[in-house]
Amino acid sequence: MSASLSTDRIDQLLVLSVSRTHGGPLPETLCAAGLEVIETLQSQSDIGAALLVLSPPAQSAGPADTPASQSALLALDSWVEALAQSARPIIAVLEGDADAAVLPLALACSMRVAATDSLWHAPLPGGGITRLLQQTLPAALAQEWLLRRSPLPASRLHAVGAVNLLAPAGHVLQSAIDWATALAQHPAENEALLGLWAAAAGAGLAEQQAAERRFLQREQIAALRSGSKGQP
Numbered sequence: 001m002s003a004s005l006s007t008d009r010i011d012q013l014l015v016l017s018v019s020r021t022h023g024g025p026l027p028e029t030l031c032a033a034g035l036e037v038i039e040t041l042q043s044q045s046d047i048g049a050a051l052l053v054l055s056p057p058a059q060s061a062g063p064a065d066t067p068a069s070q071s072a073l074l075a076l077d078s079w080v081e082a083l084a085q086s087a088r089p090i091i092a093v094l095e096g097d098a099d100a101a102v103l104p105l106a107l108a109c110s111m112r113v114a115a116t117d118s119l120w121h122a123p124l125p126g127g128g129i130t131r132l133l134q135q136t137l138p139a140a141l142a143q144e145w146l147l148r149r150s151p152l153p154a155s156r157l158h159a160v161g162a163v164n165l166l167a168p169a170g171h172v173l174q175s176a177i178d179w180a181t182a183l184a185q186h187p188a189e190n191e192a193l194l195g196l197w198a199a200a201a202g203a204g205l206a207e208q209q210a211a212e213r214r215f216l217q218r219e220q221i222a223a224l225r226s227g228s229k230g231q232p
Contacts, residue, residue: 003030007037010177014041014050020057023099025068025126025181026064032073034105038082038090048184049089051176052109056096064186073126076104080127083108085198087191089183093176094154096169107132107162110194113176116166121148136162192218 002022007013009183016037018030068076083105088179092109094102098120104127106112114120123129123146133142138160147214157163167175183190192193194216 001018001108005030005033005037009047011181012046012048012187013177013180014044014047015053015177016050017055017056018102018105022059023057024101025072028069028072028074028075028103031072031079033084034124035079038079038086044088045187047088048187048190049091050086051091051093051173051180052083052097052105053095053173053176054095054102054106056099068126076127080104080108084132086110087179087194088187089190089194091164091176091180091183093173094118094120095172097121097151098154100126101128104129104132109135109221111164112157112162113165113167113172113173113179114158114163116155117169118154120154120157121151122146146189147160169224189219 002019003018003026006017008017016034018034020026024033038050041047089110092106092112094106094114096114097114097118098106098114100121100123102118103123107129108127123133130146132144137143137145137157141152141156141160154163154166158166165175165179196208196211196215199211203211
């Protein structure tokens, strides 16, 4: 099989790892499996965050130039959309250079961790990449990357906030686990805060202020109930 998806659990952190033997478009079966995991994640209340580990393909030669079928493109679109709309934080972990095939997945995630000396190859159409670039990068840099068709160093993406954490090669995954563990400690709060974040884009200021007041009131009530349980 040219690509596979495996899952692991570290306390309240879910780790999804994508392995590929060749570059090129992601197989439809891989995208379908990824979508299923993300959909299932939404119902697992004890998981506070997830890591999506995207490793470079083992071989650059092979079926990398094979064009993606329409069904494979649709499967990728669905996976990307599920990542972007996830009610839990999902952190992309790039253990090496990032090829164009995985860029939509990486940019759809909430946050990103990458190797300090890695290169991110130029984006290609697919998965809504032009929209994702607008959401994660300054317009001038996004257009430069798209139109010049040249790789960008992860350090430059980190400088503009598109990559949250840089780690030495060989230590990226462990650094991401250490960094993300704190994010995974409060699943219910994470879901509520990301819900506020998602609603903010289409809400007026007064509407969002009211939503935040309701959130704070619920937090205060929950804290009082938690405290009362410990009373004799």
